[in-house]
Amino acid sequence: ESRLEYANxxxxxxxxxxxxxLSQPFLLEGEDKGTRRRHIPDYLIVHADHTVCVVDVKPAAKLTIPKVRDSLSWSRRVIEPHGWEYRVQSEPDEVLLRNVQFLAGYRRSFQFAGGDVTAALGELRSPMAFGEAVRAIVPVTGG
Structure with missing residues (x-):
């Protein structure tokens, strides 16, 4: 599951x-229909609009196991009344993940000539396909 957590x-x-x-943000502990439960969610995410989302990551194959389903349902019942979103994530889209992994390798500023990133950002003001972005910045950066 750690690779799945990393991907998400x-x-x-x-x-x-x-x-x-925030990874493993807190311990949930309490009673659920006569069962004592303890669970640490995988992530807490705070969005720019200040909404909060608690995330548990589980392989899709495990989501059919009654014990797992019950635990996740209990977590949802505890978290959502506080006004936070609760989300269970599984295997992400493989193409999206591979693209993001590729792009993550280029987050280090030492990999680019001075000014190229600033010039490229000036051209990339709205979402676009990767190929469009490359065509837009090549004339700006000389790449």
Whole structure:
């Protein structure tokens, strides 16, 4: 599950709506229909609009196991009344993940000539396909 958690964390880190991410943010503990439960969610995400989302990451295959479903349902019942979103994430889209992993390798400023990033950002003011972005910045950066 740690690779699955990493994949979902990487995607959240690239989401422009996300301001802050905390791993294993707190311990949920309490009674649920006569069962004592303890659970630590995987992530707490605070968005730019100050909304909060608690995330649990589970492989899709485990979501059919009654014990897992019951635990996640209990977490939802505890978290949502506080006005926070609760989300269960599984395997992300493979193409999206591979693209984000590729782009993550280029987040270090030492990999670019001075001024190129600033010039490129001046051209990339709205969402666009990767190929469009490359065509837009090549004349600006000389790449």
């Amino acid at each position: 964390l990487l995607l959240a880190d690239f989401d422009p709506r996300v301001d802050w991410i």
